Amino acid sequence: MRMRNKYRKPTTLRCNAGTRCSFPVLVWSLVGCLLMLHLYSLVRHKDGVGGEIQTHMDHHHHLFRELEEVEEEDIQIPPPKGKRSPRAAKRRPKRPTTLIDEFLDESSQLRHVFFPDEKTAIHPMKDAMNDSFYYYPGRIWLDTDGNPIQAHGGGILYDEKSRKYYWYGEFKDGPTYRAHKKAAARVDIIGVGCYSSKDLWTWKHEGIVLAAEETDETHDLHKSNVLERPKVIYNEKTGKYVMWMHVDDANYTKASVGVAVSDSPTGPFDYLYSKRPHGFDSRDMTIFKDDDGVAYLIYSSEDNSELHVGPLNPDYLDMPHVMRKILVGQHREAPAVFKYQGTYYMITSGCTGWAPNEALAHASESILGTWETMGNPCIGGNKVFRQTTFFAQSTFVLPLPELPGSFIFVADRWNPADLRDSRYVWLPLTVGGAADQPLDYNFGFPLWSRVSIYWHKRWRLPYMRTENK
Numbered sequence: 001m002r003m004r005n006k007y008r009k010p011t012t013l014r015c016n017a018g019t020r021c022s023f024p025v026l027v028w029s030l031v032g033c034l035l036m037l038h039l040y041s042l043v044r045h046k047d048g049v050g051g052e053i054q055t056h057m058d059h060h061h062h063l064f065r066e067l068e069e070v071e072e073e074d075i076q077i078p079p080p081k082g083k084r085s086p087r088a089a090k091r092r093p094k095r096p097t098t099l100i101d102e103f104l105d106e107s108s109q110l111r112h113v114f115f116p117d118e119k120t121a122i123h124p125m126k127d128a129m130n131d132s133f134y135y136y137p138g139r140i141w142l143d144t145d146g147n148p149i150q151a152h153g154g155g156i157l158y159d160e161k162s163r164k165y166y167w168y169g170e171f172k173d174g175p176t177y178r179a180h181k182k183a184a185a186r187v188d189i190i191g192v193g194c195y196s197s198k199d200l201w202t203w204k205h206e207g208i209v210l211a212a213e214e215t216d217e218t219h220d221l222h223k224s225n226v227l228e229r230p231k232v233i234y235n236e237k238t239g240k241y242v243m244w245m246h247v248d249d250a251n252y253t254k255a256s257v258g259v260a261v262s263d264s265p266t267g268p269f270d271y272l273y274s275k276r277p278h279g280f281d282s283r284d285m286t287i288f289k290d291d292d293g294v295a296y297l298i299y300s301s302e303d304n305s306e307l308h309v310g311p312l313n314p315d316y317l318d319m320p321h322v323m324r325k326i327l328v329g330q331h332r333e334a335p336a337v338f339k340y341q342g343t344y345y346m347i348t349s350g351c352t353g354w355a356p357n358e359a360l361a362h363a364s365e366s367i368l369g370t371w372e373t374m375g376n377p378c379i380g381g382n383k384v385f386r387q388t389t390f391f392a393q394s395t396f397v398l399p400l401p402e403l404p405g406s407f408i409f410v411a412d413r414w415n416p417a418d419l420r421d422s423r424y425v426w427l428p429l430t431v432g433g434a435a436d437q438p439l440d441y442n443f444g445f446p447l448w449s450r451v452s453i454y455w456h457k458r459w460r461l462p463y464m465r466t467e468n469k
């Protein structure tokens with residue numbers, strides 16, 4: 001794959017032959033050239049499908065380009081209104097000076113930049129032809145009934161049976177408040193929203209597939225508690241759809257995972273139980289189903305200072321006592337795991353509540369580790385955009401089977417002033433080129449491929465055209 005922008009590193013092969021080698025090494029490389037190429041193809045194609053994927057990638061080469069355009073952003077912070085005397089300036093609290101301050105300041109004039117109003121909403125039933133299939137990160141996104149999609153902290157399941165995508169997430173269409181002065185902003189549990197789509201753009205609301213408990217205060221899902229980051233996977237052996245989620249009390253001290261199950265992707269899901277996985281506290285979490293059908297739970301633990309990963313039982317309803325600690329001491333959360341050509345990748349965020357922070361990409365040869373941190377995957381926008389994951393937080397990475405090596409990065413732009421009005425930031429994510437760090441080499445080849453998430457004000461999947469609709 002060719003470089004598309006200044007941030008992109010050359011491909012592994014070119015890097016090795018062109019930039020890093022001194023003359024004697026080059027001679028040796030030539031002598032061992034055939035052997036190396038053979039080795040390289042073995043390493044890259046070890047999962048047995050590499051050859052096929054490579055052909056697809058060449059075929060789709062021009063399509064990748066569209067996703068990998070680098071778009072800059074130039075947001076100006078408006079100057080303070082009127083001139084103030086130095087004295088008055090001293091007395092008054094300092095006005096916010098950074099874009100992040102502006103983002104978090106409820107009275108900021110700039111909030112429309114991050115949270116544009118209904119006039120610009122993505123309306124799949126109205127935006128016929130010209131605007132069809134375009135994603136506008138941060139804009140209100142309406143379902144087929146014309147209501148804003150409520151699927152925050154979500155995950156997407158592709159259901160082979162119905163050939164539809166199902167998007168599950170926190171249904172937060174209620175008032176935002178604080179349980180007490182020092183508590184984080186919250187919305188009472190309403191339940192898990194579910195939306196279905198064939199094209200990943202037009203979403204039909206399938207209802208609340210797991211609802212809050214209204215009366216029983218001892219129930220995990222009593223509305224006064226917390227239900228976050230629901231993820232659903234399908235179990236081929238049992239024919240059941242299994243949901244895992246973060247279940248907590250209002251103060252985040254329960255720190256557990258909850259499990260629910262259904263015969264249908266559109267529910268209703270039966271809530272089974274909650275537990276502390278492997279006996280540890282568990283907050284932000286995700287589920288990853290591997291190609292061999294083994295599913296894994298990945299969760300932030302030890303007060304978010306590290307992540308834990310462990311397999312689920314074959315029925316996906318519980319887990320054995322097998323667990324590895326990963327990214328220890330790195331304080332990461334919001335994990336989103338995906339796999340490409342036999343390598344596991346993960347995007348995480350830092351731990352700053354609803355406020356955005358810098359994403360990191362990680363890679364590992366085995367899902368149980370050792371995971372290595374490769375740096376910030378965000379490209380384009382501007383520096384502040386890249387340092388704040390485009391003012392959003394990871395929740396899921398969706399593979400695009402039509403474009404191997406391409407994924408949709410699914411993130412939440414939280415609006416702590418009004419959580420129901422939190423937005424979705426969907427952006428193209430690609431794997432390719434050498435990672436920024438750690439620059440370890442194996443047989444002279446960089447060990448990890450770079451993960452890149454490209455900022456776009458507006459974009460669409462290159463194979464989506466109105467005539468497909």
Ligand code: GAL
Pocket residue numbers: 153184185228229284333334351352353354393
């Ligand atoms: C974030 C977390 C969210 C939610 C929030 C509450 O760190 O990723 O899922 O728990 O804190 O403040």
